[in-house]
Amino acid sequence: MAKGPENRVLPSRADLSMTDTEDEFENLPAEQLPLDSWHRDHGARMVEFAGYEMPIQYEGIVAEHEWTRTRASLFDVSHMGQLMFAAADPGACAAALEALLPADLAHLKPRRVRYSMLLNETGGVLDDLMVTRLPDDSDAQFYMVVNGATKWDDIAHLREHLPDDITMTHLDDWALLALQGPEAAAALEALAPGVSDLGFMQAGSFEWAGGKASIWISRTGYSGEDGFEISIAADRVVAFADALVADERVKPAGLGARDSLRLEAGLPLYGHDLTEETDPVSAGLAFALSKSRHEAGGYMGHAACMVRLEDGGTAQRRVGLALEGRLPAREGAQVFAGDALVGTVTSGGFSPTLGHPIAMATIETEYAGNGTALELEVRGKRLPATVVPMPFVPHRYHRKGA
Amino acid sequence: MPRYFTEEHEWIEVDGDTATIGITDYAQEQLGDVVFVEVPGEGTELAKGKEAAVVESVKAASDVYAPISGTVTEGNSALEEDPALVNTSPEEDGWFFKLTVADAGELEGLMNEAAYRAFCEGL
Numbered sequence: 001m002a003k004g005p006e007n008r009v010l011p012s013r014a015d016l017s018m019t020d021t022e023d024e025f026e027n028l029p030a031e032q033l034p035l036d037s038w039h040r041d042h043g044a045r046m047v048e049f050a051g052y053e054m055p056i057q058y059e060g061i062v063a064e065h066e067w068t069r070t071r072a073s074l075f076d077v078s079h080m081g082q083l084m085f086a087a088a089d090p091g092a093c094a095a096a097l098e099a100l101l102p103a104d105l106a107h108l109k110p111r112r113v114r115y116s117m118l119l120n121e122t123g124g125v126l127d128d129l130m131v132t133r134l135p136d137d138s139d140a141q142f143y144m145v146v147n148g149a150t151k152w153d154d155i156a157h158l159r160e161h162l163p164d165d166i167t168m169t170h171l172d173d174w175a176l177l178a179l180q181g182p183e184a185a186a187a188l189e190a191l192a193p194g195v196s197d198l199g200f201m202q203a204g205s206f207e208w209a210g211g212k213a214s215i216w217i218s219r220t221g222y223s224g225e226d227g228f229e230i231s232i233a234a235d236r237v238v239a240f241a242d243a244l245v246a247d248e249r250v251k252p253a254g255l256g257a258r259d260s261l262r263l264e265a266g267l268p269l270y271g272h273d274l275t276e277e278t279d280p281v282s283a284g285l286a287f288a289l290s291k292s293r294h295e296a297g298g299y300m301g302h303a304a305c306m307v308r309l310e311d312g313g314t315a316q317r318r319v320g321l322a323l324e325g326r327l328p329a330r331e332g333a334q335v336f337a338g339d340a341l342v343g344t345v346t347s348g349g350f351s352p353t354l355g356h357p358i359a360m361a362t363i364e365t366e367y368a369g370n371g372t373a374l375e376l377e378v379r380g381k382r383l384p385a386t387v388v389p390m391p392f393v394p395h396r397y398h399r400k401g402a
Numbered sequence: 403m404p405r406y407f408t409e410e411h412e413w414i415e416v417d418g419d420t421a422t423i424g425i426t427d428y429a430q431e432q433l434g435d436v437v438f439v440e441v442p443g444e445g446t447e448l449a450k451g452k453e454a455a456v457v458e459s460v461k462a463a464s465d466v467y468a469p470i471s472g473t474v475t476e477g478n479s480a481l482e483e484d485p486a487l488v489n490t491s492p493e494e495d496g497w498f499f500k501l502t503v504a505d506a507g508e509l510e511g512l513m514n515e516a517a518y519r520a521f522c523e524g525l
Contacts, residue, residue, distance in 0.1 A: 045432075061460045062435040256434070256461045326438040326485065328458055350437040350460050357437075379440070379456065 033078045034175045034234040038241055042252050050148035052079045055254040064253035065260050065352045068223055069393075072181035073253035074244050081151030082171040082231060083158070086140035093141040096166045100158065101131065102280070102299050104290035105142070108133040113201040113218050116288055117280060118146075118157060119301030123308065124276040125283070127154050128268070130220060130229075132203050140169070143203075143216070145176065145229070147270045161300070175237035180227030180261070182396065183249040188228055191243055192217060195228065199400030208232075211239050219398060222258065224265025224391055226398045263358060264351050266320060266390025272331055273318060273346040273360050280305060282314035282362070284390075316343070317368040320390040321359045321376070323383055326350070328357035329376040335361050336375045336382065342367045345376060353393045359385070406509055407518030408469045413493055414512065416503065420475065424497040425457070425466060425488065428522045433459045436488040441477035441499050448472055448501060450508055455498050457488065470508040472501035 030048040039046065044055030055076065057064060067073055087093035094105040103116040110133050118126040127150040132143045146154045151170075158168055179188055185196040192206035195217050203218035213236045221227035232240050244250045259269070268274045268283060279301075280288050289305055297303065308314050323329060328350045335343035343363025351358045359376070367374060370389055375382040406414045411429035415422045430436065438458035448454050448468035455466040477499045481487060487496035503509075513521060 056461070057434060060434055065460075260460055326458075327440070328437065328463075330463060350458070352435075352460065 033076060034237050035076050035078065035241060038238050039076065039252070042245075044252070044254060047255070049255060050079045052148070054079060055252070057254040057256045058252050061254070061256035061260060062352045064251070064257035067251050068181045068225060068253055068257060068261055069353060070182065072179055072184040072187050072227075072250045073223075073257065074241060074250055075178040075180065075253055075258055076175070076241075077148075077178050077229070077258075078175040078234075078237075079148030080176055081144075081146040081148065081154060082174055082176060083144040083146065083155070084134075084140040084169040084171060085142040085144065085162075086167045086169070087165055090136075090141045092163075093166060096162050097131070097142060098293070098299060100161055100300055102289045102293060102302070102305065103131060104292045105131065105133070107292070110135045111203050113203055113220055117285070118154060119280070119299070119305070120276060121300055121304070123279040123281075123301040123304030125270070125274045125278055125280065126150070126157060126276060128270050128274055128285075128288075129154075130218070132218060135205070140167075143231075149271055171231070173234050174231050175234050177230045177232065177237070177241065177244075178221050178223075178227060178258075179230065179244065179250065180221045180223040180225050182226060184225070184227045185398065187244065187247045187249045188217070188230075190247065191240075195219075198228075198398075200226075200397040202400075208236075208240065208243075210243055211236055213240070215240070222265070222267055223261040224267070224393060224395045224397075225261075226396055259347075260349055260352060263347055263349055263360070264353055264391065264393040265395060266360070266392060268318065268360065269347060273362075278318070278362065279308060279314070281308035282316050283318045313365055315365060316362050317365050318346070318360060318362055319368050320388050320392055321345070321348075321361055321374065321385040322354075322388045322392070323357040323359065323376065323385045325383065326357065327378060327381075327383060329359050329378050329383060329385070333359070334377045335363050335367075335385075336377060337367050337372075342374070351392060358392050360390075363387075405515060406469075406512035407515065407521075408512060409521065410467065410469070412466065412469045413518075414469055414509070416509065419503050419506075420500055421470065421472065421503050422497050422500045423454075423469065425492055426518070426522075427492045428525075430489050430492040430496075433457060433464060433488075435460045436485045439478075439481040439485045439488060439498065441481060442474045443477055444474055446474040448474060458485075466498065468501075469512070470501075471504040473504070474499050474501050476500045 039055040047056045113132045117128045129146045189196045198219040216231040329348045333345040348359030372387040440456040450471045454468040
């Protein structure tokens with residue numbers, strides 16, 4: 001097989017799509033996360049990702065993917081950045097963050113989670129993130145989870161632009177787990193009673209009686225399934241992971257399945273489907289620009305975003321593509337309409353659920369309508385592809401009252 | 403029939419002047435679930451060390467380079483229908499292609515099975 005730069009086994013043409021954002025870390029030794037030994041003890045194959053050694057798979061990506069869609073899988077996402085924001089005046093904290101995020105944080109209720117992003121002046125996406133308003137009796141007002149590969153840049157950006165009276169704390173001694181799948185609620189309820197009462201995009205503090213620990217749990221995730229993200233002190237996470245997988249409904253899953261699941265769910269991955277060169281409108285994420293802030297604005301990138309909204313669209317759109325056959329088109333594959341180059345694949349792979357390859361691509365808006373027939377070029381071959389709505393596989397979130 | 407192995411995790415079984423080439427069980431284990439295999443067509447001239455085939459797993463595409471030079475006599479058409487043969491039977495039914503051996507000298511220095519298994523143990 002091919003020889004890679006380090007003569008590793010089976011180097012890839014386009015390595016796992018997530019890994020090229022790690023370029024900036026390649027000169028630093030990869031750090032170890034709190035569950036490092038736990039992963040190895042459970043048979044994980046470890047790879048370097050976002051500056052950390054992380055599990056890419058245990059028994060196999062397809063098996064872990066299917067287990068997540070039918071049962072419940074435990075993912076370690078402790079590489080992500082967990083940040084807390086506090087101010088003496090709680091209103092000042094919301095106002096300060098609203099200068100950098102397009103979300104309506106002033107009216108966000110306690111224990112509610114919003115998808116949002118950090119934008120630059122031209123409306124380019126610096127990162128996408130989840131932000132939660134903490135309960136009124138908390139020491140801080142907001143909790144934010146940002147991408148692992150971008151967290152140091154995010155922290156620098158926030159420190160530069162937030163007023164001095166906002167205290168930002170990086171919870172680098174807290175682990176973050178995701179438990180995803182239709183049996184996640186029942187499995188987690190056994191350890192943290194009451195958690196199944198949360199609705200999608202709600203969060204709260206729970207007691208893990210067996211481990212005498214307080215944990216922060218959000219009913220969120222990145223698989224398209226019902227599930228939770230669990231923040232727990234690093235020195236308690238091994239015992240908690242043990243308790244979770246002691247339940248026969250729960251198995252560990254790696255980054256490989258996380259990527260194939262989020263792709264099927266139509267969820268963009270920062271560094272690939274979203275970059276500083278993309279904006280929320282062309283990325284199909286205009287819902288993250290809170291309507292209540294369209295007019296008044298007051299956040300970085302607002303003017304640039306409004307121009308795109310009001311002009312009735314953008315020159316390019318992020319779309320989903322369904323391919324025939326079995327040959328996947330990976331990130332970077334060119335998209336053609338006849339002889340015309342009309343776009344580029346931003347992530348792509350084989351869908352275990354659908355049994356055929358799927359992809360996300362940025363393409364010229366003229367060709368972005370559902371049902372448009374296009375071609376993708378892979379190693380000199382043209383593969384037929386059709387624009388289809390996303391998600392590719394329906395979401396099964398636990399929406400209260402739904 | 404003698405079977406040779408490379409450090410790049412290919413096996414080569416030689417029968418007279420014909421060789422059958424595939425990837426090893428160790429290789430398929432590292433690749434994970436194979437979803438597509440592109441094998442060279444009959445008549446393709448392969449030079450040692452040049453791209454010969456591509457394996458697509460769920461996570462990525464990987465190149466397979468020709469371990470020896472020769473002319474392809476057959477690609478394994480069963481892999482079109484059932485690429486998972488590479489996972490289930492990598493060293494038998496999941497072979498990639500057959501070629502006529504251009505230079506038997508290129509086989510010198512390749513590992514035998516025992517040496518290859520020992521090589522894998524050390525990885």
